[in-house]
Amino acid sequence: xxxxxxxxxxxxxxxxxxxxxxxxxxxxxxxxxxxxxxxxxxxxxxxxxxxxxxxxxxxxxxxxxxxxxxxxxxxxxxxxxxxxxxxxxxxxxxxxxxxxxxxxxxxxxxxxxxxxxxxxxxxxxxxxxxxxxxxxxxxxxxxxxxxxxxxxxxxxxxxxxxxxxxxxxxxxxxxxxxxxxxxxxxxxxxxxxxxxxxxxxxxxxxxxxxxxxxxxxxxxxxxxxxxxxxxxxxxxxxxxxxxxxxxxxxxxxxxxxxxxxxxxxxxxxxxxxxx
Amino acid sequence: xxxxxxxxxxxxxxxxxxxxxxxxxxxxxxxxxxxxxxxxxxxxxxxxxxxxxxxxxxxxxxxxxxxxxxxxxxxxxxxxxxxxxxxxxxxxxxxxxxxxxxxxxxxxxxxxxxxxxxxxxxxxxxxxxxxxxxxxxxxxxxxxxxxxxxxxxxxxxxxxxxxxxxxxxxxxxxxxxxxxxxxxxxxxxxxxxxxxxxxxxxxxxxxxxxxxxxxxxxxxxxxxxxxxxxxxxxxxxxxxxxxxxxxxxxxxxxxxxxxxxxxxxxxxxxxxxxxxxxxxxxxxxxxxxxxxxxxxxxxxxxxxxxxxxxxxxxxxxxx
Numbered sequence: 001x002x003x004x005x006x007x008x009x010x011x012x013x014x015x016x017x018x019x020x021x022x023x024x025x026x027x028x029x030x031x032x033x034x035x036x037x038x039x040x041x042x043x044x045x046x047x048x049x050x051x052x053x054x055x056x057x058x059x060x061x062x063x064x065x066x067x068x069x070x071x072x073x074x075x076x077x078x079x080x081x082x083x084x085x086x087x088x089x090x091x092x093x094x095x096x097x098x099x100x101x102x103x104x105x106x107x108x109x110x111x112x113x114x115x116x117x118x119x120x121x122x123x124x125x126x127x128x129x130x131x132x133x134x135x136x137x138x139x140x141x142x143x144x145x146x147x148x149x150x151x152x153x154x155x156x157x158x159x160x161x162x163x164x165x166x167x168x169x170x171x172x173x174x175x176x177x178x179x180x181x182x183x184x185x186x187x188x189x190x191x192x193x194x195x196x197x198x199x200x201x202x203x204x205x206x207x208x209x210x211x212x213x214x215x216x217x218x219x220x221x222x223x224x225x226x227x228x229x230x231x232x233x234x235x236x237x238x239x240x241x242x243x244x245x246x247x248x249x250x251x252x253x254x255x256x257x258x259x260x261x262x263x264x265x266x267x268x269x270x271x272x273x274x275x
Numbered sequence: 276x277x278x279x280x281x282x283x284x285x286x287x288x289x290x291x292x293x294x295x296x297x298x299x300x301x302x303x304x305x306x307x308x309x310x311x312x313x314x315x316x317x318x319x320x321x322x323x324x325x326x327x328x329x330x331x332x333x334x335x336x337x338x339x340x341x342x343x344x345x346x347x348x349x350x351x352x353x354x355x356x357x358x359x360x361x362x363x364x365x366x367x368x369x370x371x372x373x374x375x376x377x378x379x380x381x382x383x384x385x386x387x388x389x390x391x392x393x394x395x396x397x398x399x400x401x402x403x404x405x406x407x408x409x410x411x412x413x414x415x416x417x418x419x420x421x422x423x424x425x426x427x428x429x430x431x432x433x434x435x436x437x438x439x440x441x442x443x444x445x446x447x448x449x450x451x452x453x454x455x456x457x458x459x460x461x462x463x464x465x466x467x468x469x470x471x472x473x474x475x476x477x478x479x480x481x482x483x484x485x486x487x488x489x490x491x492x493x494x495x496x497x498x499x500x501x502x503x504x505x506x507x508x509x510x511x512x513x514x515x516x517x518x519x520x521x522x523x524x525x526x527x528x529x530x531x532x533x534x535x536x537x538x539x540x541x542x543x544x545x546x547x548x549x550x551x552x553x554x555x556x557x558x559x560x561x562x563x564x565x566x567x568x569x570x571x572x573x574x575x576x577x578x579x580x581x582x583x584x585x586x587x588x589x590x591x592x593x594x
Contacts, residue, residue, distance in 0.1 A: 110347075110376050118347055122371040125340040129372055132344020132352075135329065139305070140348065159368070162337035170329070 001048070001219055009047060009218050011275065012085060013039045017246045018273045019081040019094055025266040027098035030106070031074040033256040034151060037182040037241035038075045040216045042082045045147055048218075049225040054087035056114040066144050067117050067133050071126020072151035072180060073107035074258070080104050088115040124157025126150065127177060131163055131234075134172040145229055148177045153185030156194050161206065167234040168207025175234040176225065180215065182243035184254045203236045215239025247272055278422070278449035286442045286478075287385050289424035291316025294353060297432045298324045303349060304432060307342050309335050309356040315385045317355050335360045339368035339382070346378035351432060357391075358384035358400035358441055362407055374412045374437050381431045382407075387417075387441040388528030389561040389569045390478065399561035405533025407439040408506040414438040414459065415506040417535075419480040420450045423503060426457040443478040443528065445566055450480060450501075459504040462512035468498030471588060472516040474539050475526040476502050482570070483526055485577025486584060493581075495588055505538050513542045517549040522591055524552045524584060528575060531555040552587055554580065 001009075016039050024030035046052055050066035053059040070079050077097060084091045089103070096102035103113040107121025118129045130148035137144060154160060167175050179199060187193050196202075200210040209231045213220040221239070228235035243257070244250030247269045261269055298304050298320050305327045312318040312330060321328035331338040335356055342352035354361070361384040362369070373380045384403065391399045408415045414436055418424040424442060431438050450465070465480070466487060475483045480501050487497050500516050502509065517523050523543065525536035536553030543549050556573055570576045574583055 118343060119371065119376045122367060125336075125343075125368055125372045128337045128340030128368070129344035129347070132341035133347055134344070135341070136305075136345045136348030136350050139327065139350070159336045159340065162331075162334035163340070166331055166334070166337055166341065169332075 001222060006218060009043060012047070013043050014246070014273055014275060016043055016078060016081045016085065018270060020077040021247065021261065021266060021269045021273065023077045023081065023094050023097040024260045026095050028260045029098055030077055030260055031258045032247070032250055032261070033184065033243040033253070034072060034180065034182065035075045035078040036245045036247065036250065037180050037215065037243050038078045038149065039245065040218055041149070041178055041180070041221050041239055042078050044218050044221040045225065046082050046086050048222050050147060051144060052086060054115070056088070064142060064144050067130070067146045069117055069120065069126045069130045069146070069148040070108055071120055071130070071148050072123065072154055073121035075149070076104070076106065076108050079108060083115055123151065123154040124159035127160050127163035127167070130177070131167045131170070131172050131175055134167070134175040135170055137174055138172070145174050145176055148175070150177055150179050152179055152181045152183065152190055152196065152199070155179065155196055155199065164203060164206040164208065172234045173232050176228040177234070177236040179236060179238045180241050181238050182241045184243045184252070184257065186254070186257050188254055199238055207233065209233045209235040210238060211235065212238045212240070215241035216245060276451060276455050278452040281448045283446040283448050284421035285446045286418065286421060286424050287314070287316045287444070289421040290383060290385070290428055290442060291319040293425045293428040295319040295323045297429065298327065301351065301432060303351045305329065305345055305350045305352050307331055307338050307352055307354040309333055309338050309360065311356050314357070315355040317353070335365040336368045339365040340372040342380045343372035343376065343378045346373070346380050351379055351381065353381045353383055355383045355385065357398060358387035358403045359398055362400060362403040362439070366406055370410050374410045377412045378437060379435050381438050381440065383428070383440045383442065385442045386444045388443055388477070389556065389573055390443055390445045390528060390566045392444065392566045392569060393563050395563040396560040401530045401556050401561060402533065403441060404505060404529050404535070405537070408533070408538070412437055413506065414504070416459070416504050417441045417477040418457070418503050419477055419501060420447045422449060422451040422453055422455050423457060426455055427503070430457050430459070441477065445478050447478050448481050450484070457503060459507065460509060462500050462502040462509040464512070465499040465501050466497070468496045469520060470496050471522040471524060471584070472498045472500060472520045473524045473526060473584070474500045474502050474513065474516070474535065476505070476535060477528055479526045479528050479575055482575055482577045482580055486580035489577065489581035490584060493585060495585065497584065502535060505535055508538050508542060510542045510546060513539055514547045517543055517547050522550050524554060524587065526575070526580060527555040529555050530558060532558055550591070554583065
C-alpha cells in the first residue's frame, strides 16, 4: 500500500467515525464504543481485502463475493457507514439508522438490507453461521472467503467454542475471524467480569491459526487478512483495539458501550473528528 | 389412502430412508446431526452421502446456527437430534439464526414426548411443540405413522421455509398407505362421528382409534380429526367438527400447555367457542419406564383414553 492510499484510507476511517457518531446521535441510541473500535478493520476489509459487489445480486460474479458477517451485531453503525461508503446504498439513508421502518436495523437484518448475509445481534452465533457458509462454499467449490467479526466479550458465549471446534474439525480454511479485542464489556473490564485468559492460545488449542495485530493499523490489517486467505486452517486475527477509538472522552470507557452522546458531547466528538 | 396392513413400523426409519432417497434426487440436501445419527437414523444419509453429512458432535447450538449458514448458501439442511436438545438447548439459535432470517432449515427431531421411555424426564420433550410454534416463520408438523412421515419429509424438502418436524421414538401401526399425501392446509378426518370430536396427531392417533372402538361398544360415536400440521393450523376442520358435535377433546403426547390442545383452544375461542378438554401431560415432568407403562400412567393408551372420554362424555351429558 503506498503512502497516498494509506492516507486516503485513514481519512475514510475518520469520515466513517463522524458518520457513526452522527447516526448514533440521530438515533438517540446505539453502541459508539464497539463501533469505533471496528472502523479500521471494516474499512480495510471492504476496501482492500474482500471481493465485494455493492450492487448486491445484480452482478454475474456475485456468488464469488467474499462473505462478511458482523457477529458482534451491535457495531452495526460502522458496518452501515462502511457499506454506504462503498456503494451498497446511499449515504443519505444513514440518518434512518434505528428509526422505525429503516433498513438499518439496530442490529443487522438480512431481511431488511441487501449486503447483510445473515441476521445477527444475539452474540455467539455468527461464527457458527459463518462456518456453515464456509462449509457450503467448499461443497460448491466456491473459492471465496468468509470473514466474520467477533467481539471479545462475545467469546464468553459457549456457542463460539462449539463453532471454533467445528471449523477446525471440518478444516474450514476459507474462514477468517477477527476478534475486536478492546478489553471492555458492558459491565466493566473483561478481565474482571469473566476473564478470557489467553485468546490466542485458546484458539490455537482448538486447531486454528492465529495472528495478532494492532486493530487500528491499516497495513497490519491488510497483511493479516492476506496471510489468513492463504492459510490451510481457519484463522483468527486477534486485533488489539481501543473501545471508543477516535473520540477522546469515549476511549476505553465502558460507559460508552451502549449510549448516545448528548448535544454537547456530539459536538465535541465531531470537532475531534474533523479533518 | 388408509392402510389395511396394520403392522407396526418405525417412524424414525421412515425419516432415515426417505432422507437418503431425497439425497440422491436433490444435491442441495445436507444433513447435520449431534452425535445421535444412529438414533435419529440420519446415518443412512451419512453412509450414502458422507460429503454432505456433518456430524456436529454434542453441540446443538452450533448445529442449528451452522445449518442457518448452510441454508444461506442455498443448501437445504436437515438438522436432527432428540426433540429435547434440538428445541430446548438450541431454541435461541433456531429463533435468531434460522427463523428470523427465514432460512430453509428443516429441524427433524426424534424422541418427542414421554415415549422416550426408560431414559426418563431429562430426555422427554413435552414442551417442544409449544416453544417451536411460538417462533414466527416456523411450520410445525407432527406426523402419525411411517407413510405420513415419508410424505412429510418429502414435503419439507420440496417447500421453502423453516420447519419443525417432531417424530416419536415408537413403532406405530400403519394408518395411511403409500398413496397418502401430506397437505399442511388440511387436517384429516379419520372417522365421522356425532357425539364428540377428538383432535389429535402423532403417535396418539393410533391410540385414539383404539379408544374409538372401545367407545363404540359403549354406544359413543366419536369423530376423529388428525391434525398433523399444528402451525399453520387448519381452522376450518377444527371449527367444522366443533360445530358438528359441540364438544372437543384434544389428545397429545405433549404438555397440555402450548401444544395441539392450546392451538385448538385458540382457534375455537376466536371462531366458534366450544367446550374443549385437553388430554396430555399436565404441567409435569415425565419419568423412566417402558413406553406402554408410561402411556398408561399418563392416560394416553387407547384403553385409558376410552375410560376418560367415557367419563367426560357422561359428565357433559348429565349437566
